[in-house]
Amino acid sequence: MENNLQSKRVAILVADQFEQIELTSPRDALKEAGAETFLISPNPDTVRGWKEGNWGDVFKVDLPIEKANAEDFDALLLPGGVKNPDTLRTDEKVLEFVHHFFEIGKPVAAICHGPWTLINARVVRGRTMTSYPSLKVDLENAGANWVDREVVVDDGLVTSRGPQDLEAFNRKMVEEIGEGFHSEQRKSA
Numbered sequence: 001m002e003n004n005l006q007s008k009r010v011a012i013l014v015a016d017q018f019e020q021i022e023l024t025s026p027r028d029a030l031k032e033a034g035a036e037t038f039l040i041s042p043n044p045d046t047v048r049g050w051k052e053g054n055w056g057d058v059f060k061v062d063l064p065i066e067k068a069n070a071e072d073f074d075a076l077l078l079p080g081g082v083k084n085p086d087t088l089r090t091d092e093k094v095l096e097f098v099h100h101f102f103e104i105g106k107p108v109a110a111i112c113h114g115p116w117t118l119i120n121a122r123v124v125r126g127r128t129m130t131s132y133p134s135l136k137v138d139l140e141n142a143g144a145n146w147v148d149r150e151v152v153v154d155d156g157l158v159t160s161r162g163p164q165d166l167e168a169f170n171r172k173m174v175e176e177i178g179e180g181f182h183s184e185q186r187k188s189a
Helices: 020-032 083-088 092-103 115-120 133-141 163-179 183-188
Strands: 009-013 036-041 046-051 054-060 075-078 108-111 151-154 157-160
Touching: 009 020, 009 092, 020 036, 020 046, 020 054, 020 075, 020 108, 020 163, 075 092, 075 115, 075 163, 083 115, 092 108, 092 115, 092 183, 108 115, 108 163, 115 133, 151 163, 157 163
Parallel strands: 009 036, 009 075, 075 108, 108 157
Antiparallel strands: 046 054, 151 157
């Protein structure tokens, strides 16, 4: 990937049982492009991934959500998994953090079940998105236009269906973060 994200800071927001490859693959792509990444979580110290149907690796949390400020980051990444976004979407601090990225027009990338958190942050109305197929009705009920494609970009919001789409997701995520501020991102905030 082109090294175009020098000096960009990307927040990666997760709780336990995130789909591990949906964190590691995008994080590697971001680092390869020159970005600095920060693992943010409601957990104060560590989070544990989910890998091939079993518990995965343990990852150090760089910043607990209570100390995180969206102003300090250039973009947000939301990996999927089932339990991870289900936990995140019930945490008011998380929802405020996520919503703020939309208010100020910063790129957001969400894959698989990651858009669940976006639904609860009330930022999907009027957006064209994709996700893991089981979220289709949830997204439509929240006012999104759901489509079945490997990657969808809607004014700074990048979404994909799952691990099979990581190559396209990573490419578009890096591209949107490289473009920076997206004024139309604020339309759903």
